[in-house]
Amino acid sequence: xxxxxxxxxxxxxxxxxxxxxxxxxxxxxxxxxxxxxxxxxxxxxxxxxxxxxxxxxxxxxxxxxxxxxxxxxxxxxxxxxxxxxxxxxxxxxxxxxxxxxxxxxxxxxxxxxxxxxxxxxxxxxxxxxxxxxxxxxxxxxxxxxxxxxxxxxxxxxxxxxxxxxxxxxxxxxxxxxxxxxxxxxxxxxxxxxxxxxxxxxxxxxxxxxxxxxxxxxxxxxxxxxxxxxxxxxxxxxxxxxxxxxxxxxxxxxxxxxxxxxxxxxxxxxxxxxxxxxxxxxxxxxxxxxxxxxxxxxxxxxxxxxxxxxxxxxxxxxxxxxxxxxxxxxxxxxxxxxxxxxxxxxxxxxxxxxxxxxxxxxxxxxxxxxxxxxxxxxxxxxxxxxxxxxxxxxxxxxxxxxxxxxxxxxxxxxxxxxxxxxxxxxxxxxxxxxxxx
Numbered sequence: 001x002x003x004x005x006x007x008x009x010x011x012x013x014x015x016x017x018x019x020x021x022x023x024x025x026x027x028x029x030x031x032x033x034x035x036x037x038x039x040x041x042x043x044x045x046x047x048x049x050x051x052x053x054x055x056x057x058x059x060x061x062x063x064x065x066x067x068x069x070x071x072x073x074x075x076x077x078x079x080x081x082x083x084x085x086x087x088x089x090x091x092x093x094x095x096x097x098x099x100x101x102x103x104x105x106x107x108x109x110x111x112x113x114x115x116x117x118x119x120x121x122x123x124x125x126x127x128x129x130x131x132x133x134x135x136x137x138x139x140x141x142x143x144x145x146x147x148x149x150x151x152x153x154x155x156x157x158x159x160x161x162x163x164x165x166x167x168x169x170x171x172x173x174x175x176x177x178x179x180x181x182x183x184x185x186x187x188x189x190x191x192x193x194x195x196x197x198x199x200x201x202x203x204x205x206x207x208x209x210x211x212x213x214x215x216x217x218x219x220x221x222x223x224x225x226x227x228x229x230x231x232x233x234x235x236x237x238x239x240x241x242x243x244x245x246x247x248x249x250x251x252x253x254x255x256x257x258x259x260x261x262x263x264x265x266x267x268x269x270x271x272x273x274x275x276x277x278x279x280x281x282x283x284x285x286x287x288x289x290x291x292x293x294x295x296x297x298x299x300x301x302x303x304x305x306x307x308x309x310x311x312x313x314x315x316x317x318x319x320x321x322x323x324x325x326x327x328x329x330x331x332x333x334x335x336x337x338x339x340x341x342x343x344x345x346x347x348x349x350x351x352x353x354x355x356x357x358x359x360x361x362x363x364x365x366x367x368x369x370x371x372x373x374x375x376x377x378x379x380x381x382x383x384x385x386x387x388x389x390x391x392x393x394x395x396x397x398x399x400x401x402x403x404x405x406x407x408x409x410x411x412x413x414x415x416x417x418x419x420x421x422x423x424x425x426x427x428x429x430x431x432x433x434x435x436x
Contacts, residue, residue: 015189016220023215025410029198030209032186036081036107036118037171037205038100039180049082050074051204052173061086065094084111088148100181101137102144104168105160110149119185123163166243172202174417176366182207193222193249194235199366199411210411212364222249229329229362328354328362332371339374348378359403366418369407373422376400380429387436394433401426 023029039047048055048070058068061075066089067082069075085107092098108115115121141161145152167188171180184207187200197215200223201208209223226238232252239247331354338347352375362368379397384390404422412419 016191017189018220019215019217021217023211025211025213027211028208028413029211029221030187031206032184033206034118034186035182035184035205035207036104036114037180037182038103039171040100040178041097043179044068044097047179048074050078052171052179053204060094063087064089066092066098084114091148098144098148100168101161101164102141102148104164104181104183105141105157106145106148106152108160109145109152109156118183119188120160120163120183123167123185123188125159125162125166169200169207174203176201176370176418190221190223192225192239192243192247193251194224194228194247195249195251196222196224196228198223199364201366201412201416203416208413210413212411227367228365231329328356328358335371335374339378344378344381348375348382351375351378355403359406363407364410366408366411369404369422370418372400372404372407373418373425376404376422376425376429380425391433391436394429398426398429398433401429 037049039049039052043052045068046054046058047068048058049067050069051074053070055070058070059075061067061069061082064086067078069078085103088106088110089098089103108118108120138158138161142152142154142157145157164183167183168181169184169187170178171182173179182202187207187209190198190200190209197211197213197219198209198221199212201210209221215221225243226235228235230238236247236252239245331350335347335351335354338344338350351371355372355375358368358372376397379393379400382393384393401422405419405426408416408419408422414420
């Protein structure tokens with residue numbers, strides 16, 4: 001906190017944190033373990049509730065029967081937080097999963113000590129009672145909270161609810177998979193930007209905020225509240241639905257002035273008209289509004305060229321690549337789906353298409369580095385008929401791992417498990433090439 005000053009902005013954005021001096025990329029601005037966490041349903045059954053590591057023989061808390069731990073040590077270390085919640089969970093059938101928001105509200109409404117420790121009273125609220133999502137979920141939440149704490153007053157539950165929906169962080173593992181939610185009081189003054197200068201990451205129960213570019217003195221410290229990269233309309237729909245605000249960051253302001261998302265503007269391969277799927281086309285169906293041709297064809301030829309020579313990914317037609325966030329995001333999602341289906345070759349082909357220009361518009365996001373590492377592993381596992389194909393596979397994999405390391409090193413510490421893992425793949429691949 002010595003690097004920053006807290007400054008009041010306005011009623012909508014509340015307080016923000018600003019750099020007192022120029023901060024270099026990769027600077028760790030925050031490191032904190034003071035948090036309350038709740039795992040999502042899948043992780044609740046597979047991960048230790050304290051260290052968040054997978055374990056095939058998780059043991060339940062002997063009292064409430066809800067929370068699971070991999071060892072007595074983890075259970076003992078977690079008791080400081082869990083003791084305030086254990087009795088509350090004991091009133092719920094152990095076979096029923098309690099959603100995180102209900103757990104957070106029940107814990108905080110029943111414990112003034114926890115509200116004080118985690119500075120809940122001073123947190124900003126979600127003021128809009130007209131938000132449909134907020135109104136629809138509240139009766140269900142109130143029922144769940146009262147099952148755990150029968151004396152909970154509706155007005156107190158609602159007050160906590162409209163604070164939590166805008167102050168909870170998505171809890172992730174070291175592979176950036178969503179595993180639950182976290183309340184981190186030290187970070188609640190960090191405001192959102194669609195073009196952030198910092199990234200939030202987790203290692204177990206420790207949260208880190210790391211600069212991903214140089215931050216001049218006086219500039220506000222920002223992170224993204226949502227997964228990036230995303231096109232203009234997708235960002236604004238999610239931010240308004242979940243956090244009830246219109247983003248006024250530099251990127252959004254610029255795109256509003258232009259009246260369209262220039263990063264998504266593309267030429268139709270059939271009629272040559274230019275359009276923007278995020279704004280001009282209903283439901284983002286990736287079709288030209290003039291002739292209804294598929295806009296995915298507009299990058300087919302360049303993708304085929306890229307597949308033949310991975311070394312040219314960053315130099316060939318970068319202007320076109322920078323305009324295709326929507327298509328690249330679609331291809332990245334499709335790649336992950338193919339990996340789940342174990343269709344390895346199809347996943348690699350699709351993933352390589354998504355890498356066109358990736359280092360230009362999404363280099364600073366850890367998700368980009370993770371995606372490139374996945375492609376590197378897929379490339380290593382490709383079949384080869386002779387030494388030439390072997391070397392070709394390994395050289396392509398090596399370049400993918402190198403690109404991955406460049407991304408991850410911008411936002412992760414040198415000892416981060418993901419960065420260490422990719423480094424090991426890089427060096428072992430390089431050894432495989434040199435041994436031939």
